[in-house]
Amino acid sequence: MPVRHVVMFTWNDDLPDSHAAEVSAALAELPHxxxxxxxxxxxxxxxxxxxxxxYAVVADFDDRDAFVTxxxxxxxxxxxxNHIADKVAARAAVQFEL
Amino acid sequence: MPVRHVVMFTWNDDLPDSHAAEVSAALAELPHxxxxxxxxxxxxxxxxxxxxxxYAVVADFDDRDAFVTxxxxxxxxxxxxNHIADKVAARAAVQFEL
Numbered sequence: 001m002p003v004r005h006v007v008m009f010t011w012n013d014d015l016p017d018s019h020a021a022e023v024s025a026a027l028a029e030l031p032h033x034x035x036x037x038x039x040x041x042x043x044x045x046x047x048x049x050x051x052x053x054x055y056a057v058v059a060d061f062d063d064r065d066a067f068v069t070x071x072x073x074x075x076x077x078x079x080x081x082n083h084i085a086d087k088v089a090a091r092a093a094v095q096f097e098l
Numbered sequence: 099m100p101v102r103h104v105v106m107f108t109w110n111d112d113l114p115d116s117h118a119a120e121v122s123a124a125l126a127e128l129p130h131x132x133x134x135x136x137x138x139x140x141x142x143x144x145x146x147x148x149x150x151x152x153y154a155v156v157a158d159f160d161d162r163d164a165f166v167t168x169x170x171x172x173x174x175x176x177x178x179x180n181h182i183a184d185k186v187a188a189r190a191a192v193q194f195e196l
Contacts, residue, residue, distance in 0.1 A: 003144065006104055006154045008190050043194035046101065048162060049169075056104045056192035058156060064146060071147075092190035094106050094154035096141035 002038075002098035003061045005070075008053035010090040020044040020055055023083050027057065033075050036066035053092065060098060067095060100136075100196035101159045103168075106151035108188040118142040118153055121181050125155065131173045134164035151190065158196060165193060 011019055024042060031037045039060035045052045061067040070076055084091075109117055122140060129135045137158035143150045159165040168174055182189075 003146075004139065004154075004156065006106065006156060008104065008106070008192050041102065041194075041196060043196075045192045046162070046194060048101075048165065048193050049191065051191075053190050053192050056102075056194050058102065058104060064144070067146065090190075092106050092151050092188075093147065093149075094143045094151050095146050096139075096144060096154050098139060098141075 001063055003064055003067045003095050004098045005057075005059045005061065005067055005093070005095045007057050007091065007093040009055045009084065009088045010053045011055070012087055012089050015087055019083075019087065023055060026079050026083055030075060030079065034070050034073050036061055036069045036073075038062055038066070053090065099161055101162055101165045101193050102196045103157045103159065103165055103191070103193045104154065105189065105191040106154045107182065107186045108151045109153070110185055110187050113185055117181075117185065121153060124177050124181055128173060128177065132168055132171050134159060134167045134171075136160055136164070151188065 027040070027042050031040045037059055042057040044055050059070070061070065125138065125140050129138045135157055140153070140155040142153050157168065159168060
C-alpha cells in the first residue's frame with residue numbers, strides 16, 4: 001500500500017530569509033541517498049493565502065516500511081537536526097494511503 | 099507555474115468516527131464539478147506516528163488562478179461549510195510551486 005507523507009513547518013521568527021533555500025538544497029540531496037523515497041517534492045509557501053504555514057514537504061513511499069526506513073535514516077535525522085529541530089515554531093504532519 | 103495545495107485538519111473530539119469517511123466521500127465529488135482540479139488525493143492519517151494531524155488533502159493546479167478558482171468555488175465552499183468549518187480543532191495549509 002503506497003503511503004504519502006506530508007509535513008509542514010512554520011519557521012521561528014529569528015531565522016534568516018535564506019533558511020527556506022537552505023532547507024530546499026538539503027532536501028534535494030535526500031532522494032539520492034535514501035532509495036526508499038519514491039517521490040519527493042517540497043517548497044516554501046507562495047503567500048497566496050494568509051495564515052498558512054511556511055514550508056511543505058510531500059514524500060511518497062511504496063509502503064509503510066519504506067516510510068519508516070526513511071524516517072529513521074541517519075541522513076534524514078541529520079537533516080532534521082541541522083535544519084528543523086530547533087528552527088520550527090510549529091509542525092504538522094499526516095501519512096495517508098495513496 | 100503548477101501549484102500544489104496541501105491542507106491538514108485535526109477534527110474536534112466530539113465528531114463520530116464516520117466523519118473522515120464522510121469527508122472523503124464529499125471530496126471525491128469535487129474533481130467532477132471543478133475542472134480546475136488537476137489532481138486530488140486525500141485521506142485519514144494512518145496512525146504510524148504519534149502527534150499527527152487527522153486528515154490531509156493534496157490538490158494540484160495548473161497555476162495560481164486555477165487554485166484561487168477552486169478555493170472560491172461554491173461547491174468547495176459548501177464542502178467547507180458542511181464538513182470542515184465548525185468541525186476542526188486545527189488546520190494547517192501551504193501552497194507551493196510544483
